[in-house]
Amino acid sequence: MNNFWNKNNLACRKVWLYLKVLHQHNKVFKDTGKLKMKDLQFWNDLSSPELREQQAKMMAHQFDNMFRSFDKAKYEEGSSLETAVEQLKSILTDENKTVADLAEAADNNYFFLGEDLDEEN
């Protein structure tokens, strides 16, 4: 598993909880980082890649909505809506990427309110 998965990291916490709230899994934090995209509810192995791409893009936009509306998150320097959504989407379309990878992409693109404090804990 990606070593990024850490309960003190805000991006990891939020990705874990938002996926749970959106019915993508029902796991505690420590068991979620290793879950792969294909283990989540939105991933449909039977769909055509173009349909999966569309579903992943919608999910990426919903993460952006939640980070910005629920966490007052700003884009990191060098990131933007296009970059952030594209990077989240590229994880969400790869069946073998993990939730930890998704959290890392979120952390690379968003600055969460209170993030400077969580790095010290």
Add this chain to the structure above:
Amino acid sequence: MKKINFILFSILILFSLRSIHGQGDFRPFAEIIDEISAVTSNPESFKKEIFENIKRTLNDPATLNFVLKEITGTGSSASILKDLNIKFNTFEYSDTSSIGLAYDFNKVIKENTLAADANDKTGIAFNLSSSGSIVLTKHPNPFDYTKSNLSFHFYKSIGGAVAITDEQVIKKNELEAELVEYTDIDELNKSKAWKEYLEIVTSNLTDQFYFDFSLNAAIESNQKFTLKNYAYGAKLGIDVKAWNQESTLANLNIFDWPFAVVRWLTGTEDNIYPRGSTIPTLLVKLDYVDPQKDPWRESMSGLKMYPRLGFEAAFKTLAAETGGEPVYFSANLRYFKELDSPAAIKHINMDEQFYFTFALTQQRGLYISYTTGKLPLDQQTNDVYEIGWVWGI
């Protein structure tokens, strides 16, 4: 048997490392096996089992996927291949099975956002994509349809979440810090912190509508390129999700009602809650097809261009949870209809193709699926059943 598998795995690793790095003198693999088997009580039986294991392991899609991941996951090629997904599969037929490869490449060439509000976004993008599957034996490919596509997209995402107050953000962060400490999912789901967290988050989740309209130019073919079409057209993708359980739209998701009942009956959920997060995703396409290579069609009606309507719907939901692991039900339906087709094509029912597949799957456990129908370049209907077991490798 486990011991032999361990020895075999160790040998394969050593073999791979020596082959990849080219360090030291390379000794024939058979010579190494001879030396190891010499110290066993039954060398011939040992060697036979080793080689049978090797054959089985090398023919296993899981091994091939592992090697593929090692090759593509590191080094300078990783950046080139990051938009390419390749997966080895086993295709099951009524009397045999065969190794195959599914690939999917998608690259956004250029994207611009026209509106960037959190819950109202609009954008345009140029995309290049390619996908398909290849059977690596002489068996017919049950999913014999590959497509490469250049497209211009106009997309819009509306809704999904509304902004909460700064006080709620602070409270939510405190609850997150508390929830992250739970190690038992039942305790977490019953906790006061989780109920408070849901109160803040779900009451501010709204229905999300996502539309993607695109203009496309594609080349589609079968695996051997004995059939080939160019297709020019438009596509509309529609995805609606009612993330809030209280939403009217969630309750109107009739596809999830039977599964909501099953979840309640199996004790997975404490009441009948249809999920708005599982509203089917839709794709509607209208293409003008220019057949390039199609001997059969040529003999029937000539290689004239024709319009084709396409439709795809996908659905996946939680059927139950057993031992803390989800059991998902997935389904996919595709329909293609050739419009204004010649009488000869209509007469033999080749003017429309229907394809349907469904599966009941566990992450680690039983896998049951059934596929029927055909895709545009197939000339016969395939029925493929798969019953298997998924190991968490």
